[in-house]
Amino acid sequence: MTPYRWAILLSGLSAVLGLGREVVIVARLGLGSTNDLLQFILSITYTVALLGEPLRSASLNLLGRRTGTSLIGFLALIIGATGIIVTLLYARHGPDVPWTWVVAGGVAGAANLVVAWVLPRSLRAGPFLPVHAVCVMPNILIVAGVLIPASSDTAFAGRVVMLFLAAPLVQLVLFRLLFPAGSRKPDEPEASARDARVTMGWHGASACGAMGTQYAIRAALATAVPGTLSAFVLALRAIETVRAVFIDTYVASRLRKWTEDLAPSPRETARRMLPRSLGFLMVAAGLAIAVWWPGTRGTLLDPSAVVLLAGLYPMLVYRVFWQALNTNARPVHATARVAGVELAVFLLVSAGALIPALPMALLPWLAYVVRPVGGLAVSLSTGIPPENL
Numbered sequence: 001m002t003p004y005r006w007a008i009l010l011s012g013l014s015a016v017l018g019l020g021r022e023v024v025i026v027a028r029l030g031l032g033s034t035n036d037l038l039q040f041i042l043s044i045t046y047t048v049a050l051l052g053e054p055l056r057s058a059s060l061n062l063l064g065r066r067t068g069t070s071l072i073g074f075l076a077l078i079i080g081a082t083g084i085i086v087t088l089l090y091a092r093h094g095p096d097v098p099w100t101w102v103v104a105g106g107v108a109g110a111a112n113l114v115v116a117w118v119l120p121r122s123l124r125a126g127p128f129l130p131v132h133a134v135c136v137m138p139n140i141l142i143v144a145g146v147l148i149p150a151s152s153d154t155a156f157a158g159r160v161v162m163l164f165l166a167a168p169l170v171q172l173v174l175f176r177l178l179f180p181a182g183s184r185k186p187d188e189p190e191a192s193a194r195d196a197r198v199t200m201g202w203h204g205a206s207a208c209g210a211m212g213t214q215y216a217i218r219a220a221l222a223t224a225v226p227g228t229l230s231a232f233v234l235a236l237r238a239i240e241t242v243r244a245v246f247i248d249t250y251v252a253s254r255l256r257k258w259t260e261d262l263a264p265s266p267r268e269t270a271r272r273m274l275p276r277s278l279g280f281l282m283v284a285a286g287l288a289i290a291v292w293w294p295g296t297r298g299t300l301l302d303p304s305a306v307v308l309l310a311g312l313y314p315m316l317v318y319r320v321f322w323q324a325l326n327t328n329a330r331p332v333h334a335t336a337r338v339a340g341v342e343l344a345v346f347l348l349v350s351a352g353a354l355i356p357a358l359p360m361a362l363l364p365w366l367a368y369v370v371r372p373v374g375g376l377a378v379s380l381s382t383g384i385p386p387e388n389l
Helices: 003-029 033-049 052-061 069-093 099-125 128-135 137-146 153-178 193-222 228-260 266-273 276-292 308-326 332-353 362-380
Strands: none
Touching (some): 003 033, 003 128, 003 137, 003 153, 052 308, 069 193, 099 153, 128 137, 193 332, 228 308, 276 308, 308 362, 332 362
8 A cells, every 4th residue: 555545544543543532521511511611621632723724734834944043942932832822822821720731731732833834844754654653643642541440530530641642752751862963964054043034924823813712612511411512522522533534634745846836826726626705505405503503502513513524525625725825835915815814703703702692603603614615715715926936
């Protein structure tokens, strides 16, 4: 079999284990208050890790450059500040949980940010299959940990938090063992913090919008019927598992070719995969679920969880397009417009969370249906000057 097919098998195994992990957690804790506390802590990790997308995009932008000392310092400052700010926000407004869980959640998110920067460079340095095996390793580690008996629900939840912290740390160790000298090539120019500022500026603005959106959604769902936040998080994780198996594996396998050229055009491919009429249909379907479908509150049939299905396909198409567009290019104009979409969604979600009579499912509808459709639309309508390619 080809390395890509082996990678699909590894990703599929990881996906099965990931879904099994969620089944074990629900079987042990149910969809109640204890699981809500756990998901609140894991939301810290998830929210911090949202900066991973702009870091990954910036790493793709600068694949042909070596990482300079000033750039490493700049990245450390950004990652550290993000982890601290997000963790403090959650700790201030969240429920009463052990402070060690809160700190572990923030550190786990920061470690995932380092992985997001290192991963594209590791994939470019190769070999593809061992690197991909490290990528899918976290679910194997976490499943092995949750299967060990625990003395109480609290002890079990605390172990899950620590496993989510251990996973990215183990990944970084394995990447270091695979590439002890890094991916540096003598003929590559060095990338400095100045090079990264323009590249990461608008990516970072997008991340701020996305993190603010996540905070607003999860804080609002945490005050809803018990089980609502858990149902939303579990549904989102299932969707992200599908993305990891099919989309991220495809992106990883194509990265080296995209480094050499961007053919076929990512714009034309995206237009064929998600025409404007289909995007409008997805938005309308999600709106109907969010507003009129009653569902069953506090379960996996809660509208806040089911509405994510309407955004699944647009999210996948948008991800492939954005990764391809950013590889070895700096599409500043498109990135600026996408940042505008992210910040607009954040403002709408934050305002919506303050309206008691508003259906709660409208918040994830804005974030997971309107956002990818709108982001793809503004990206496709933006010209990219040759100097940014």
